[in-house]
Amino acid sequence: MIPCCLVLLILAHFGCDSGTDKLPDSKESFDRRAMLQHWADQIIIPSYEHYNSKVTVLHVSTDQFTSSPSIENLMALRTAWKEAYLAWQWVSMYEIGKAEAINFRNFTNIFPTNTEGITKNIKSGNYNLELPSKFAEQGLPALDYLINGLGKDDQVVVNILGSVDYANYLTDLTSRLSNLSNEVLSDWKGGFRDRYIENSGSSGTSSVDKTVNDFMYDYEKFLRAGKIGIPAGVFSGSPIPKAVEARFSPGFSKELFLENLKASQDFFNGIAFGKDGEGVSLKSYLDHLGTEKDGAKLSDLINGQFDKSRETSGLVDSDFAKQVHQDNTQMLKLYDELQKNVILIKVDMMQALNIAVDYVDADGD
Amino acid sequence: MVKRVRRYLHKSTEAAPLAVFRILFALLMFISLVRFWSMGWISKFYIEPGFHFHYYGFDWVRPFGEFTYLLFVICGVSAVGVAIGWKYRLSIVLFFLSFTYIELLDKTTYLNHYYFVSVLSFLLIFLPANAYFSVDAYRTKDLSYQYVKSWHIDLIKLFLGMVYFYAGLAKLNHDWLFEALPLKIWLPSKSSVPILGGILHDEWAAFGFSWAGMLYDLFIPFLLLSRRIRPFAFVLVVIFHLMTRILFPIGMFPYIMIVSTLIYFSPAFHRRLLASLSRLLRLDFAIFDNGRHYVETGKLKVKFIFVFLLFQLAFPFRFMLAPGNLFWTEEGYRFSWRVMLMDKTGYANFKIVDKNTGIQFYVNNSDFLTPFQEKQMSTQADFVLEYGQYLGQYFKSKGQVTDPAVYVESYVSLNGKGSKLFVRPDLDLMQVNQKYQHHHLIIPFNEYKHYSAY
Numbered sequence: 147m148i149p150c151c152l153v154l155l156i157l158a159h160f161g162c163d164s165g166t167d168k169l170p171d172s173k174e175s176f177d178r179r180a181m182l183q184h185w186a187d188q189i190i191i192p193s194y195e196h197y198n199s200k201v202t203v204l205h206v207s208t209d210q211f212t213s214s215p216s217i218e219n220l221m222a223l224r225t226a227w228k229e230a231y232l233a234w235q236w237v238s239m240y241e242i243g244k245a246e247a248i249n250f251r252n253f254t255n256i257f258p259t260n261t262e263g264i265t266k267n268i269k270s271g272n273y274n275l276e277l278p279s280k281f282a283e284q285g286l287p288a289l290d291y292l293i294n295g296l297g298k299d300d301q302v303v304v305n306i307l308g309s310v311d312y313a314n315y316l317t318d319l320t321s322r323l324s325n326l327s328n329e330v331l332s333d334w335k336g337g338f339r340d341r342y343i344e345n346s347g348s349s350g351t352s353s354v355d356k357t358v359n360d361f362m363y364d365y366e367k368f369l370r371a372g373k374i375g376i377p378a379g380v381f382s383g384s385p386i387p388k389a390v391e392a393r394f395s396p397g398f399s400k401e402l403f404l405e406n407l408k409a410s411q412d413f414f415n416g417i418a419f420g421k422d423g424e425g426v427s428l429k430s431y432l433d434h435l436g437t438e439k440d441g442a443k444l445s446d447l448i449n450g451q452f453d454k455s456r457e458t459s460g461l462v463d464s465d466f467a468k469q470v471h472q473d474n475t476q477m478l479k480l481y482d483e484l485q486k487n488v489i490l491i492k493v494d495m496m497q498a499l500n501i502a503v504d505y506v507d508a509d510g511d
Numbered sequence: 512m513v514k515r516v517r518r519y520l521h522k523s524t525e526a527a528p529l530a531v532f533r534i535l536f537a538l539l540m541f542i543s544l545v546r547f548w549s550m551g552w553i554s555k556f557y558i559e560p561g562f563h564f565h566y567y568g569f570d571w572v573r574p575f576g577e578f579t580y581l582l583f584v585i586c587g588v589s590a591v592g593v594a595i596g597w598k599y600r601l602s603i604v605l606f607f608l609s610f611t612y613i614e615l616l617d618k619t620t621y622l623n624h625y626y627f628v629s630v631l632s633f634l635l636i637f638l639p640a641n642a643y644f645s646v647d648a649y650r651t652k653d654l655s656y657q658y659v660k661s662w663h664i665d666l667i668k669l670f671l672g673m674v675y676f677y678a679g680l681a682k683l684n685h686d687w688l689f690e691a692l693p694l695k696i697w698l699p700s701k702s703s704v705p706i707l708g709g710i711l712h713d714e715w716a717a718f719g720f721s722w723a724g725m726l727y728d729l730f731i732p733f734l735l736l737s738r739r740i741r742p743f744a745f746v747l748v749v750i751f752h753l754m755t756r757i758l759f760p761i762g763m764f765p766y767i768m769i770v771s772t773l774i775y776f777s778p779a780f781h782r783r784l785l786a787s788l789s790r791l792l793r794l795d796f797a798i799f800d801n802g803r804h805y806v807e808t809g810k811l812k813v814k815f816i817f818v819f820l821l822f823q824l825a826f827p828f829r830f831m832l833a834p835g836n837l838f839w840t841e842e843g844y845r846f847s848w849r850v851m852l853m854d855k856t857g858y859a860n861f862k863i864v865d866k867n868t869g870i871q872f873y874v875n876n877s878d879f880l881t882p883f884q885e886k887q888m889s890t891q892a893d894f895v896l897e898y899g900q901y902l903g904q905y906f907k908s909k910g911q912v913t914d915p916a917v918y919v920e921s922y923v924s925l926n927g928k929g930s931k932l933f934v935r936p937d938l939d940l941m942q943v944n945q946k947y948q949h950h951h952l953i954i955p956f957n958e959y960k961h962y963s964a965y
Contacts, residue, residue, distance in 0.1 A: 175702040175712035348700040349760070371875075383865075383872040435699065439929035489858055489922045493930040497856040500700040508552070508883055509762030511622050511850045 176434045179346040181426040182353050184416060186339050192419035193236040193409075194331045200230040201324045204289075208320040215308025217300050224293055230323070231286050231392065235405040239364035239413065242356050243342065244333035250326055251364075252281045257372070258389050259287035261295070268315045275322055284319050287392070292316055295394035348500065355501045358428065362492055362503075365410055370484040373403045377470050378477035385474050387467035399466040404459065411452040414445075428495065437498040444494055451487040458483045520813060522661040523804050525778035526643035527785055529664050530596070533640040535770045537594035540606070540628065543763040544587045553583055556620055560881050562901060563617040564894050567945070572615040585609045593635070596645020600636070607632040618894075619887045623850050624764040627674060630823070634670060637812055638663045639805050644785050648799060655798075656805040663805075666816065667774050670823070672732030677827055677848035679728030686838075686853070687725065691717035692926040693854035694724075701758055727751050735775040748772050759851065833948060838925055839956035841891055842949040857889030857933060859921035861899060863906050866914040874902055890923050892934055892949040899940030917941050931956070 207226040211219040234255060241251050253275075260282040267273040267283055275284050282288075292312065296303045306312055334342075345353040371381070372391070379385040392398040412419075416427025424430070429445040437444040458480045463469040470477050496503055547553065557563075557574040565572065575582065586609035592602030611629045614620070639659050641647040648655035686692040695717040702708045710716045727747065734744035752765035773781075789796035807813070830843030837844060838853050864871040876885045879902070888894035903915040916939040922930040934952050943952065 175699070175709070178703070347703040375873075380873050381875060383870040437927070485860075489930050493856045493858050493922050493924045494927075497696065497854060497924050497927050500696050500854075503856060503882075503886055508556075508620065508760075509622060509624075509764075510760050511624065 176431055177426070178348075178354050178431075179343060181416075181431065182343045182346055182357075184418075184426045185357065185413075186334070186342055188418035188421075188425055189413060189416070190237075190240050191331075191334050191339065193233075193240070194327070194334060196419065197230070197233040197237045198324075198327045198331045200226070200233040201320070201327045204230045205320040205324045208316055212308070212313040212317055215304050215313070217304055220293065220300060220304050220307070227286070227289055227293060228395075228398065231290075231398075231402060232405050234286060235402055236409040236419065238368060238406065239361050239410065240357070241360050241364070242353075243338045244330045246360075248326060248329060249278065249281075250330055251368075252278070253326055254285045254323060255287060255368075255391075256281040256285060257287035257391050258393060259283070259285075259291050261291050264288055264291060264315070268311045271311060271314070275318065284322060286323070289316070289319055289323075290392050290394045292319070350502055354499075358496065358499070358501050359503070361410070361413060362488075362496070365491065366488055369403070369406050369410060370481065370488060373399070373406065374466075374477060374481045374484060377466055378474055378481055379470070380478070380481055385470040385477075387470050390466040390470075393467060396467065397464040400459065400462065400464040403466070404456065407452065407456060407459075411449065414448060414452070428499070432495060432498060435498055437494070439490075439494055444490065444498065448487060448490050448495065451483065451490055455480065455483040455487065520660065520662060520807070523658040524661045524664060525782070526639075526656055526659040526805070527778050527781035528774055528776070529638065529640050529642070529659055529667075530644040531781045531784055532664075532667060532771070532774045533596065533635070534594050534644070535773070536631070536635075536767070537590045537606075539763060539767050539770060540610075541587055541590040541594065543767075544583055544590065546763065548580075548583060553579060555881070556883070557613075557616050560617070560884060562879055562884070562898070564619050564884065564888070564897055566615055566618050567893075569615045572612060574616050582609055582613060586613065593640075596641040596647050599641030599645060599647050603632060603635050603640070607636060617884075618845075619881075619884045621845055622762075622764075623846075623848055624762070624767070626846055628767075631667070631670065634666060634816070634819075637816060638666065642805050643799050644788075644796075652801075655801055656803045657800050658802075658804045660805065660807055662813075664774065666820075667771075668732075668736075669820070671771055671774070672735075673823065674848050675728050675732050678850050679725055679730075681847070681849045681852055682721070682725040682728060686926050687721055690926075691721045693852075694720050696854050696927050698758070704757060707757070724751075735772060738777070741775060745772065745776075755851075761851075833950055834955075835950045835953065836956045839923075840949040840953050854926050855890040855923060856930075857921060857923040858930075859885075859889040859895055859919050859934070861902055862918045862920065863902060863912055864916040864918065865912040866916050868913070870912070879905075889921060890933075892952045895919055895921060895934050896940055896943060896945065896952060900943075900945070903941045915941060925956070 204223075204226040207219070207223045211223045237245075238251055238255065245251070263280075263283040267280075273280065273283070292307060292315070293303070296306045307316060342353050345351075348355065375381060377386055377389045387393075390399045391402050414427060415429045416425040417423065418425055429449070432445045433443065439447055462476050462480055463472075466477065492503055557579050558576060563574070585605060589602045589605035589609065592598055593606055607629065610625075610632060614625045614629060639656065641654065642656040642659050645654075682688070691714065695714065698711040698717050698720065701711050704711065731744060731747065731751075734740045734747070737744075749769055752769050755761050756765040786796055788794075827843075827847035830837045830847070833840065833842040835842070838855075859876070861874040861876070862871055863874060876888075880888060880898070888898050899917045899919055903912075903917040906912040907915050918936055918939060919934050920936050921933040923933040924930040932954050935954055938952065
């Protein structure tokens with residue numbers, strides 16, 4: 147009854163007010179549900195499957211190493227770790243549902259890792275990795291320390307890491323990574339996928355709003371600040387080379403950065419995981435709404451800025467720690483380029499899509 | 512003329528509408544407070560944040576830690592006191608003071624609705640709203656009157672009408688009328704709303720809603736005044752406010768407005784309402800009908816209210832004293848019934864520079880502000896200034912910086928027109944006087960067309 151009255155009311159007003167013969171373009175409503183479905187089935191779940199397979203391999207490699215410690219098995223373990231770390235860059239931004247509930251990101255990739263705490267845990271054999279206070283003593287950065295940071299000579303590393311205490315801790319870390327990943331993936335494959343897609347509304351707790359906020363948060367806090375800004379001393383006044391991601395694997399930090407950057411851009415463009423070609427996405431949503439800024443398509447500007455960041459990183463050494471040490475200005479330049487996209491995404495895009503920045507639970511006017 | 516005014520001021524009317532208004536308004540206030548509490552907002556907005564944004568001149572208003580809950584208890588109990596008309600004068604004064612104090616705690620939570628409640632409860636202090644159908648009137652025959660002055664009720668009608676009319680005036684601007692902004696941004700994302708959802712993505716829906724909203728606000732007070740049109744007008748009131756409730760996260764306000772507009776109805780209507788209520792409560796309604804007339808002593812009160820009304824009429828126009836685009840600077844934006852008028856998104860990045868050592872670094876806002884505070888801060892210049900100065904003092908007191916300069920790099924997008932540099936990035940906020948007006952801080956929004964009627 148009420149809606150009918152309102153429609154009549156609007157029609158009446160509209161009839162009076164528009165003397166022109168041309169009605170504004172009527173267009174199809176953007177299908178948010180289809181976007182969520184594409185995200186879940188083509189991007190998020192495949193990314194988790196990929197990551198899950200990599201941490202499974204990592205755990206198997208750990209078992210092989212601990213049962214027969216050797217340089218060869220250490221090398222295999224390192225390779226498995228690298229692949230898992232690269233795969234992680236494709237899932238870190240989806241901190242929603244189970245991942246959010248279990249603090250997936252914090253238990254997996256908090257760096258710089260706390261080497262003292264790790265050593266203490268190993269020596270005492272007494273630790274509870276489920277405590278939030280142990281974020282920095284586990285996960286992929288802690289593994290970096292164990293497999294790459296215990297000594298320059300590989301045989302020395304094998305000897306230490308092969309000892310019972312270290313081997314136990316190593317196993318605990320990889321099995322925990324694998325368990326957490328399993329938990330998140332099985333939740334997605336269980337009921338969560340459907341609930342995620344069903345929640346296609348536009349409230350602060352809807353899937354679109356939450357996913358975009360998570361995407362933004364990951365870009366801002368982990369890609370821009372964590373990987374680049376903090377080591378470059380943006381928040382502290384002086385560079386902190388030790389704060390780079392994977393600090394015990396010189397040269398790997400940039401690879402991880404580029405992977406995460408690509409994952410972010412691919413998500414924006416709706417590229418199915420491991421495939422080519424774009425699907426329903428934030429980009430197509432913006433284009434559907436015809437969002438422009440200063441006469442250019444906003445989606446083009448955002449993609450241009452992703453590209454510009456990648457281009458700028460070309461001038462940065464593959465070892466971020468070395469770069470901030472020798473010439474921090476290049477790092478700061480990269481930071482500035484990343485920062486520009488924060489504004490395009492967080493201010494321009496989120497306004498256009500009517501998504502509140504950070505879910506705020508309060509009344510409006 | 513003077514004679515006519517005098518005659519009007521002496522005119523009497525039944526007190527029933529005022530009693531109904533008192534009961535329903537206070538009851539809704541009580542429900543609002545309970546809702547606020549149950550949402551966990553007392554802690555979230557007033558106790559947890561380490562920093563609060565103050566209104567100029569109200570720095571001394573501070574939350575009381577855990578005792579802030581007590582403030583809400585006082586406010587809630589006094590609302591009940593008002594509703595049942597028990598120790599009415601004390602209750603309404605307490606309600607006004609506690610409610611207003613809560614609103615002054617942090618301007619992050621500013622809503623026109625809250626200001627509306629403060630002003631209305633202030634006016635109620637001066638009205639004999641307990642004259643009829645109240646515990647006071649029931650217990651003390653001296654306080655019981657069947658008739659009050661017409662102006663007691665007309666005052667509320669006038670204020671309500673003013674709020675609507677000014678909200679309508681504010682909509683007479685280029686963006687709202689000719690670009691259907693911000694509704695063109697807000698509505699398409701609501702396409703999952705039942706029934707209506709299907710049309711909301713259409714541009715004409717945004718235009719229809721914009722114009723309908725503007726016409727509604729401007730004309731509803733007059734429609735409600737006419738006895739013939741009133742029932743139809745009330746249907747409009749209900750539809751309009753329920754629509755806003757469905758489409759936007761707007762809290763209790765729609766209900767408050769729907770209930771408040773009942774005051775426009777006739778005394779007979781209100782008597783019927785009270786009669787049913789009496790049956791429900793098994794009260795003897797007739798004892799309030801004592802034929803007594805409330806006598807207004809002291810001319811000072813009438814004069815004071817008159818001056819207060821003049822102030823209310825003039826205050827929303829103060830933005831004219833400041834240069835620049837009102838929506839961009841928001842100088843004179845608050846306390847002016849500009850409701851759901853624009854969409855602003857912003858981002859502010861603060862840089863601390865030690866003037867002695869040259870060391871500089873950026874601030875992580877979430878270390879100091881809640882997401883809500885950060886959201887409000889990033890689009891409003893007075894927030895940026897207050898927070899910037901707080902940061903400078905904070906890092907100085909921590910010994911991290913000896914002589915701080917604070918700069919902000921901030922971008923704001925207004926109504927989807929694209930992010931632009933907002934506060935002047937070359938300004939050391941530590942050197943800026945708090946009294947500085949917004950437009951001194953802000954880069955003007957020149958190209959932007961804004962033809963506001965007021």
